Amino acid sequence: MTTTTPAAPKTAKTQSTEYFEVGAEIKDAKAPGGAIEQKWSKRKFEAKLVNPSNRRKMTVIIVGTGLAGGAAAASLGEAGYNVQNFCYQDSPRRAHSIAAQGGINAAKNYRNDNDSTFRLFYDTVKGGDYRSRETNVYRLAEVSSNIIDQCVAQGVPFAREYGGLLDNRSFGGVQVQRTFYARGQTGQQLLIGAYQALERQVAAGTVTMHTRHEMLEIIIVGGRARGIITRDMVTGEVESHFADVVVLATGGYGNVFFLSTNAMGCNVTANWRAHRKGAYFGNPCYTQIHPTCIPVHGETQSKLTLMSESLRNDGRIWVPKRAEDCEKDPRQIAEGDRDYYLERIYPAFGNLVPRDIASRQAKNMCDEGRGVGPAVKEFDAEGNERFVRRGVYLDFAEAIGRIGKDGVAARYGNLFDMYAQITGEDPYETGMRIYPAVHYTMGGLWVDYDLSSNVPGLYVTGEANFSDHGANRLGASALMQGLADGYFVLPNTINDYLAGSSKFEKVDETHPAAVEALESVTDRIAKLLAVNGTRTVDSFHKELGNIMWEYCGMYRTEAGLIKAIGLIRKLRESFWKDVKVSGVNEDFNQTLERAGRVVDFMELGELMCVDALHRRESCGGHFRAESQTEDGEALRHDDEYAYVAAWEYTGTAQTPILHKEPLEYEFIELKQRSYK
Amino acid sequence: MAITGLILIGFLLMHMYGNLKMFLGAESFDHYAEWLKGDILYPLIPKGWFIWLFRAFMVAAIVLHIYSAVTLWSRAVAANPTAYAAKKKLAQTYSARTMRWGGVILAGLLIFHLAQFTVKAALVNGPASASSYDMVIGEFSVWWMVLVYALWIVTVCMHVRHGLWSAFATLGANTSAKARAVLNGCAWAIALLLYIGFMIMPVAVLFGWIRS
Amino acid sequence: MNITLRIWRQANASAEGRMVTYQVQDVSADMSFLEMLDLLNEDLTLKGEEPVAFDHDCREGICGMCGVVINGTAHGRGESPVPTTTCQLHMRSFEDGATIDVEPWRAGPFPVIKDLAVDRSAFDRIIQAGGFISANTGAAPEAHAAPVGKLQADRAFDAATCIGCGACVAACPNSSAMLFTAAKITHLAMLPQGQPERYSRIKTMIAVHDEEGFGGCTNIGECAEVCPKQIPFDTISQLNRDLIASLFKKDGK
Incomplete structure (x- = not known):
């Protein structure tokens, strides 16, 4: 990869449109000064401590049991706190961290290839397109080695070499081999490790597990987060739970697009409810789009499946040169009639360009009418229905010629089998069809260096916070961040807050704030059940997804985003008039669960569009039409947008307030990316 | 279950060996029958005691085997309160499926077998003769008795087929897919050996190849 | 494709359950089994009937949340050419006009919560x-x-x-x-x-x-x-x- 200095910005207007107001700047003051290598040690030393014998008197609520939540619950349980852990699934082992395939980075330098904490830090900041906070990312790189040690001690069966030592591979386009992996199931194995540590604490009595419980509201008392309201998803009972501190480890919100690689149950409700009660939402529009997913087969599709990015190492991506060839069997399209567009546009990187570029160019090809596979219904910028083929070929004929079918099978056999099972096609014969899909959300609740939100006593970890990945996440670093937050960061910062908990006000069910929170939940449920309209919950969710994907996906324009905001507002009105939620609250009612989530997704969707609208730059995974170079590549504006956008809630359909946290780069020099 | 099962299979092999002495003639077989009741292990134990100790041991094995089976069965019944409306078998063999009811049928016929040849209270062909050899020939000269035994030994061998594999698996011998194939092969071989070994003598009697 | 489903319906853990027959029209062969159930549920909701409850989450065969017995085999293994979870079983494994039995995991230690969802x-x-x-x-x-x-x-x-x-x-x-x-x-x-x-x-x-x-x-x-x-x-x-x-x-x- 070559780098150039930042180009001069084309536009230089500071906006305060009718869609938002600009509030006071914020600054994260928790990270101490001094050399970057010293900051985390210093912070740990300065943090107030809690006497081990006092810890069991302190209650910690943790929502979520994925890598960030499960690891935190286990670690805080081991430390001796009284942990109350919640998840919406039937077991903590089901959290969606389980689906991560690729691996986890750590700066072990086991390959003796110049890796170091600083290089992992550098690669992560660069991968995030210079929109993440240096201090947090350095700490992430610093604790990465401890994560591997911890996981191995728990019995995580990482891939090993014949000598019995751990194997590494390179991942996500970086030039060192620092990724630890467990076949294609790294997330599963890491999560099972955390789950086992968690169950050990459940047996020890330090952690109480509440499965099939969904958090629907947060209880704020005297400005502090002091509890949550949950719904028991089996009986419908709405309950209040109290604590000295609340941790949200509730994952990402990719399902705002309806179709994503997220699990069906992934939702933004816990985060959104906290946001409504005062927690800032950081960079909501930062979404990672993954280029190699199995395309949509039709309107009834419920989710998308990721195929590992490693396929691009041997597969060649192409579409027919002529639109009229798109219906043909790919084997009948002559070599000369194929457009290997990534190799054509980016001769130096070819099929291995970064995720955002591979994704965007696939979209461009399909927009030109040269996509392949089934034509699926969608809506154009004017809202008209149209049918477009959304898929490009990922072809292995060349690789099969070079290393044989067996060679390809040895490298990618399980992925080929997975593809064949889902599509019913034989990828050895026809190649694969792929298309980008929403995969990860870098945005999330704003947190400081201690992972505390701006609401005292509300901590946010893992994908649920915005902190470490900037505008685009480096491959194999989501697992790293979840476990870093859960095992090593939160357990060393939360004590600083809990040390003062003896002075906190006493709260129980009768406290007005708790009563208000509980009533707001029961009211909302009653309201949802009372509409009794004519449209299903999923039909609204799909429509929201279509709007988000069309206007707030890979390619964004000012006009499109403004249009999207209008469409979402209309959709929300129509939802509250016309949705049909069957059944009653006092039951296992999956329609009711989904309805509540869609309500929050609609509000989030609007904020995402506002955030995308205000950020008039192309950055990380996002291409903003108004900000491109002469040859159509992404153009970042560091002078105007080198900040975290932290949004304050002011009311449904009210203009939110933007607080900027300036990003200062002391240790890394900002550079514009170029892959040509 | 596994250990008592293996003891019982061991007994069957020994019993089969003893039966085959029929082919060596009356003297040999009768001597064998008398020897069992005679001075085995004398003077460690008094004469004639061995057969009773051995019988007690076999009864204990059978009782323990049945006790384990009943425990497993009742646990399975308790763990299956509702039956499937549709159920399809993918892996299980007929032998595996019929272990329980097969075991009951087998045990029922065992009682008859003991009443017939040990207690000599249920002989179908005349009063008990002095010679065990003659008694066996007498009983197996009846064609339907041979048929009853042919069917009974089928149930025994099916029980042995799954039982032997299962006993080794329970004792930890199923270490790989290959080990599983080997164990199942052995189970088949021993089941077939038992069937042939047990049935060849009654058939020989029926067709007159062995005569008094 | 048109499919006839016979699904176990049980209101809650203590209620009696029974098999109920439903028709699902316009099923595409590319749908997953759970997407076919989604289609049924959309239809039931619009008709004012209670949708069928079933557990599912990742829909890519790794979380372990889904699982029903299909035509007498767990996860429909008897219908699928390869080992599969319910979410990775696709409708192309069935014939047009097929009748499919769908039941929850049945075992005493896995009591039914509702319909096809059980407590594991x-x-x-x-x-x-x-x-x-x-x-x-x-x-x-x-x-x-x-x-x-x-x-x-x-x-x-x-x-x-x-x-x-x-x-x-x-x-x-x-x-x-x-x-x-x-x-x-x-x-x-x-x-x-x-x-x-x-x-x-x-x-x-x-x-x-x-x-x-x-x-x-x-x-x-x-x-x-x-x-x-x-x-x-x-x-x-x-x-x-x-x-x-x-x-x-x-x-x-």
């Missing part, structure tokens, strides 16, 4: 009884301190791929959870880190397995046949070997 928390309690390595956060030695031979590592991995879906129990004529328990025992027994608790773990896990009401294993093999992750059947023998060995150890007595 017994699995969590088996893990709580010892399915872990006691390694507190921060106390871990350097990752390369204990090498693991590749054979051992691979065998540990094969066992560790269990997703805890419960298909093994659903398929077992004895409703035994032995394959699930054996997978965890084998995973941890193969690793040097798992040795200190190896023989105490097995006693406590088996005790809880039995207390939860799962049946005993009679080596029939239905469990491994339906397992979406192909947990080897021989892990059960590994468990038995360790159990026998544990009888001669003082650990956990």
